[in-house]
Amino acid sequence: MSVMSYSPGGRAARWLYGIATGFALFSGFGQMPIFKRYYLADLPGMAWTANFFITSDIHYLAAALLLGLLAWRLALDARTTGAAWSWGPRSWWGWTLLGLLVISGAAKVLRNLGIYLPPPLIMVLDFTHLGSAMAFMFTGLVVLVKPKPKPNLRGLAG
């Protein structure tokens, strides 16, 4: 008989993570002026995707949800052993990308508050954020289409 581990929060946590990353990626790409140009905003009910202030607000909310989930996971891992998370990055690569996204995103948030950051640094941050988001999305897509590994009992799998 197989030995089972457990995933805290169950399906709800997995769904929340999916929603947060999905909306963060979608609204993030919507920060480039492409949704209007490439007709997405012309689809019924999608006009809002061309409004940069709406997509920016969605990006903030999705990022907040993601940060909340990740903080919860880290704190729970510090208190508990044996959790086999069914969501989130499974490799150092995924965690590195997520880390870069959080750091560059946090700096961009400070800039949006009107705090001065040197313009060359902002450009580095912008491209880091964009590049890691694209890498994160492609990694996620690869993981989604790849055959699922057998349940790993040691929690955070390689």
Add this chain to the structure above:
Amino acid sequence: MAQAISRRNFLRGGLATAAGVAASGVVLPQAVRAAGGQELCTVLDLSKCIGCEACVDACRETWQATVPDPVNPMPKPFPSRVPTQDWSKRKDVSDRLTPYNFLYVEHLDFEHKGQALELHVPRRCMHCVNPPCANLCPFGAGRVEKNGIVNIDPDVCLGGAKCKQVCPWHIPQRQSGVGVYLDIMPSYAGNGVMFKCHRCLPLVKQGKQPQCVEVCPEHVQTIGLRPQMLAQAEALARQKAQADGAAPDRWRDYVYGIEENGGTNTVYVSPVPFAVVSAAVNQAHAQAAPGQGKGRAGAGKQGGKRRKAGFAGRPPMGPVNNTMESAENLTAALVLAPLAGLAAGFTRLFGKKQPPSDQPPQEQPPSEQGGQS
């Protein structure tokens, strides 16, 4: 090979001008030279402006040559509905903002308290304190300098015009067929470069005055450190309010730019309330018949509707809420969410072992319960 906008050319234009200005012996006041990173702000006393447009001419003479001509033929954007904008054959247009014209003067005739009045309003970028055009630029082309000047890096801008869309005054203007997008995927991404007033950044970096400030025969504009300029604007506005028969505490009705869009580094002071000025501006724009007069062609597109030609390239002057307010407020969510997550995690909220719905609970051995309490 794309006709790149070289920063060196841009700066060279500035340096050449700077040399001219230096020769004229005009330099910024001591306070500005000693700015040390503090924001610069201008105050415009509109009752002094005679509408001579010397400022417009000086700006054009100094900076127009730094804006390159487009490649010929210009790449056709995909999809074909994406409009290109080419002002290179209409560089003479000076009665609205264009990529080759960073400043124009709005000439207003209106009535106030039964009197016919004339007012001239120089218009350009407001240099917002927390500018959405720069903040929301996805590529870091929109820049805020330490001295508060907001400019667009022509070597980085792809001309997607997001800055124009998020600017409450729709200030930046696009020239298609120029810039770095030509070297990437010219038909599929980007559409030129956005241009606007950069407050004569190359000159200011050397402690010189912006050209439009310097050449004005009536000394309409003063430039200095923001706190001093705000104090000057308030004192001036109190005088205007009193002269207009308003209570002194109504002085804010006579300034424009202190609160608009969360605060800008361009403050207009008018002899009449700005509600009156705004109405006159709107009326002037509405009367500008499409396709007539120089610069009246080339209507821009805003919010999915084609704007009337008289409004295109001519900013309004009504109240403007802080466009960055929502982002500023949502920052609290970004701080609170991880704190709440940490608190929930450390108190093991939602972290108790739940038997998976598709597995019988007895399959979970005690050793895998992960120290659940």
